[in-house]
Amino acid sequence: MSTGPAFDVKEQIKRAVDIVDLVGESVPLRREGRAYKGLCPWHDDSRPSLHVNPERQTFRCFVCNIGGDIFTFVEKRENVTFREALVILAERAGVPLALGRPGGASAEESDERRKLFQAAAWAEQQFHDCLLKAAEAEPARRYLRARGISDESILRYHLGFAPNEWDWLLKRARAASISPATLEKIGLLRPRPQGPARCRPWRRHGRRRADGRPRAAGARR
Structure with a gap:
């Protein structure tokens, strides 16, 4: 048994x-007896x-035969290594780690x-x-x-709404000192010859990492 x-x-x-x-943050769960059940995110699950x-x-998951503890779940869900899962969960739990930066990233990165x-x-x-x-948004x-x-x-899944105004988010970003380049990097602006223009989705929903930070956003008109 590992110690230390x-x-x-x-x-x-x-x-x-x-x-x-x-x-439960990414898979709706329902209690059944002493356990919880949900649709498996790793295969086309209808039951x-x-x-x-x-x-x-x-x-x-008794179909995929994928299972484990919290570290395994984060590894599979986020497609990361164990070390990266450890960092993500440590941030979530507020547990300090004496580790270098994930993946050997520089301070600037x-x-x-x-x-x-x-x-x-x-x-x-x-x-x-x-x-x-x-x-x-009514x-x-x-x-x-x-x-x-x-x-x-x-509230739980942080659903949102984007008004049908191409610069709605851009104006708010400027007021918050967030540059158009930053919004472009996270996929919320797209460049065009006349300047940056934002896609105009009707509804938005966020997906979160295990440490609570957003990791992706989807949209639907």
Whole structure:
């Protein structure tokens, strides 16, 4: 059995991060007896085959035969190495790590990644607040209610709304000192000969990393 500082850190993280909460952020789960079930994200699942055991703090899909603990789940979901999963979960748990930067990144690269994550989180919040509060988002709110999507789900999955104005986000970004180049890097602006123009999706939804930071956004008109 492994012992030492690395083992202690892993155990601290496992005690701090509940696997039901972790999996439930990206996979809707339903309690059945002492376990939870959901649709497996790694195959075309129509009958919930992903089982999460809160007592053992493990998960398994009995079709894919993919399973493990919180570290395995993050490795599979984020497509990262164990070391990167360790860093992600340590940030989430607030457990300090005496490790170098992931992937040997330089200080400049790490700062750039941090800036992009911050910009993505800021943009996600703009879309989310717009859906919750803006008058022009009322058709989107009616649509979501008609689809049976609850307020709890809107908050949990950070659903958002983008008004039909190409520079809506750009104007807010300038006020927040976020450059068009940064928005372009995170996929929220697209270049054109006359200057940057943003795609105009109707609704937006965010997907989050295990540390709570946005990792992707989808859109639908």
